[in-house]
Amino acid sequence: WHLKLSARQEIYGSAKNAGTGGVHDMGQLIPSRDRRRIIGEYTLTTEDILTNRTFPDTISHHRSNFDAGAHPDTEMFLIKDMKGPVFTCDMPYRCVIPQGLEGILVIGLGASADRDAMTLVRMQPDLQNQGYAVGTAAAMAVLRARGKVRDVDIKALQRELVRKNCLENRVLEDMDSFPLSANTVQEAVKTLEGLTIDVHQKPEHDDTHKALAVVISHPQESIPSLRDAYQKSTEPKVKLNYARILAILGDQTGKETLVEAVNKAPNWGKGWDYSNQRKYANTFGPIDRIVIALGFLNSAEVHAPLLEKLDQLTLKSPLSHYKALCLALRMNKDDSLAEPLADFLKAKKLKGHTQRLSYYNEQENQKNVYVRQGVNTKGGSMVNNKFKELLIASLLFECGDYQNLGREILQEYTKDVNGHFAEYAHRVLSEGTAISYIGE
Structure with missing residues (x-):
């Protein structure tokens, strides 16, 4: 509003x-491209897409690239960017059935998929087929299952969709392809020796995409092999990559390697702001990804190297650096971080970017002085500066605040012209955090 x-x-x-x-x-x-989604009987994941997972109840096929309109937040994309290549996937019927509800099916942008997976399954032609499939399922539920959507004959539905050329014939025989074999996991770990952090902007073949999806989706089976590969590796870049993967899977085997990498990085290197140029922006740089992995260690030992990286930031630093650091510190937050964060807000001129909605100025008889701006193709400095201030202020508040600075900034943002920022600030103030998962 x-x-x-x-x-x-x-x-x-x-x-x-x-x-x-x-x-x-x-x-x-x-x-909008990104909206609220149901928690379905099943949630489609990025790992499902990249491993070509099959399901016994597929109702639609999807094809696109990961067309992200914001920085990624699923574990896979915190390790490696997937921009560029085109992927295909199946979506099961369970993704359109909300948990705990009967007589309702939800399609399109509201279906059950993780945020990054949704960027691939939201293309219009695929959703037209999905809508037809779910409409057919709804009719079958009414006519043959007393309105109970869970009792629909899936094979009968699939046969009709195959007849209409909405589905491939193979879905009639498909089973769940998970869990993958031990040999597949072993091969994936070996393939990850060639992992890079580069942003792939052109469709190209990269075996590490699928390999990474395999290990992330099979953590217990992968961790022993990843540890072994880490210990045996003599190439620093390879060792660092295995350390990053292990950390995000909750294993501290590569902790010393990650701490050393952050300490030795002279600066933040390449990073990206928020922009509507999705092919080239809204992603993390190499140092960003190492910092994020360090945060997953959940240890007070990471405070010192992370606070050193905080000191290197300025108002002009790319947003991805701020998001990476705030994510890492949030996973290791305590009261000791409050004062350094407050000092940073004041010393780096990060305060004062909020723009009150005219409604509030009229209510308080104040003149409206802002000029609303959009996000241009090069990235809008106004929006990115707000983003940075709000991220730091929110983290400060979550760490116990310091001299009420975090609360004051958040209260101002509840009246900001950008509704998403206002909602975020309100949630932090009312619930203590706006983060329900690892992403920002």
Whole structure:
């Protein structure tokens, strides 16, 4: 509603000033690529996609790249970016059935998939087929299963979809391809010797995509082999990559390697701001990814190297550095971090980027002084600066706050013109955190 209020004022105000009168109205639905999703009977994951997992209840096929409109947050993408290559996947019927509810099916952007997986399964042609499949399932539930969507004859549904060329014939015989064999896991660990952190911007073959998905989806089976590969490796880059994977899987075998890598990095290196240029932005740089892995160690030992990296940041530093550091520190937060974070906010001129929604200024008889700006193709400095301030202030508040600074900044952001920032700030203040998972 923040977006709608500010847009209405700007449209009416600009028209009035131009002498053309006001506009009649504006659209009531705000289109977006990322929306709330159900928790379904099954949640499709990025690992499912990259391992070509099959299911006994597939109802739609999907094909695209990981068209991310924001920085990634699933474990796989914290290790390696998947931009560029085109992948295909299946979605099972269980992904459209909300847990705990009967008589309802949810499709499209509301279906059950992790955030990064959804960027691949939301393409219009695939969702048209999915909508047809779910509509058919709903009709079958009413006609043959007393309205109970879980009692639909899946094979009968699939046969109809195959007949309509919505599904491939093979789905009639498909079973769940998980768990994968021990040999497949072993081969995946070996393949990861060639892992890179590079951003792949062109469709190309990369065996480490699937290999990484295999080990992330089979942690217990993979960790012993990963430890062995780490111990035997003599190449520093290979050893570091195994250390990163182990850390994100919750294993501290490579802790010394990660700490050393962060300490030896003279600066943050390459990073990215938030931008609508999804092919080239909204991802993490090499040092960002090492910092994130360090955070997964869940040890107070990581405070010192991470605070040193904090001191290297400025207002002009890319947003990915801030997101990486805040994620790492949040996983290791305690009261000792509050004062350094407060000092950073003040010393690096990170405060004061919020822009009050005109509604609040009118309520308090204050003049509206902001000019609303979008995110341009090169990345909007206004939005990115707000993002940075809000991330640090939220982390400060979660660490116990210091001289009420975090609370004051968050309270200002609850009235910000950018509704997502306002909602985020409100949730931190009311619930103590806005993070329900590892991502920002």
